[in-house]
Amino acid sequence: MTAPHRTVDIHIVDDDADVRDGLAWLFDSRGYATRAWASGAALLEAARALHGDWGEAVVLLDMRMEPLSGPVTFEQLKALGCPWPVLFLTGHGDVGSAVEAVKNGAWDFLEKPFQDNMLVDRIEQAMQAVRARTDAERELQRLRQALASLSPREREVLDELIRGHYNKNIAEHLGITARTVEFHRANIFEKMGVESAIELAHQLGRLAPMGASK
Known part of the structure; x- marks a missing residue:
């Protein structure tokens, strides 16, 4: 062999x-x-x-x-x-x-x-x-790069998501439509390689010691 x-x-x-x-x-x-x-x-x-x-x-x-x-x-x-x-x-x-x-x-x-x-x-x-x-x-390097690739608006939506807010609440907080929130949410999930907000929070928790999720 x-x-x-x-x-x-x-x-x-x-x-x-x-x-x-x-x-x-x-x-x-x-x-x-x-x-x-x-x-x-x-x-x-x-x-x-x-x-x-x-x-x-x-x-x-x-x-x-x-x-x-x-x-x-x-x-x-x-x-x-x-x-x-x-x-x-x-x-x-x-x-x-x-x-x-x-x-x-x-x-x-x-x-x-x-x-x-x-x-x-x-x-x-x-x-x-x-x-x-x-x-x-x-x-971890892939996650850092994915996080860095998010647009400013996507980062705002991400911050709301990991706080457990729903699309409707996020839309109200950011002054955008719920449909726009859904669009950004889908982009975030695709870039970060996750399928849920819980998985997203878990992945960001791996980067937390470096302050990447702030």
Whole structure:
């Protein structure tokens, strides 16, 4: 069976060349796209070069590296605003540090020695989270663009709709006919991709933290 097309990169970060090569072979053989880095500094340099255009990726990060350890690399990735899920590979003596890293926002950790299938499963779970987040971000962007495309009058009608007002009341408030309200209402629903005022309010609620529905 042919492996499905993968669009999420796996960044493998380990200062042991044999480990890097072994992990790259494992994921390449499963149809994943990988990039290998010999140090945390190398990964950070590549991340900075993206200038915030992160794309979709997951990081597999060794705990013990020199000169930048895995946890230090992770903290610097966070400081850059990098959203990639990070899964730590740790020896028994570093489990405590790995647990702290997870508390601080890392995706997960896996203790060595690990089973290949378990590692692949954990990475796939992280990838699913990346895809879900990307889909959610795309939908929010679509909603922002749809909201921005409304005319001033459509925005007035929208504000009345989400307050629960009926067409007749909206017409009276805005000094227009009920038929004109119906026309604007239909345009709003089409542009926003909704079928009811309740659905419209729900979608606008997703944008509320950014003040888009004001």
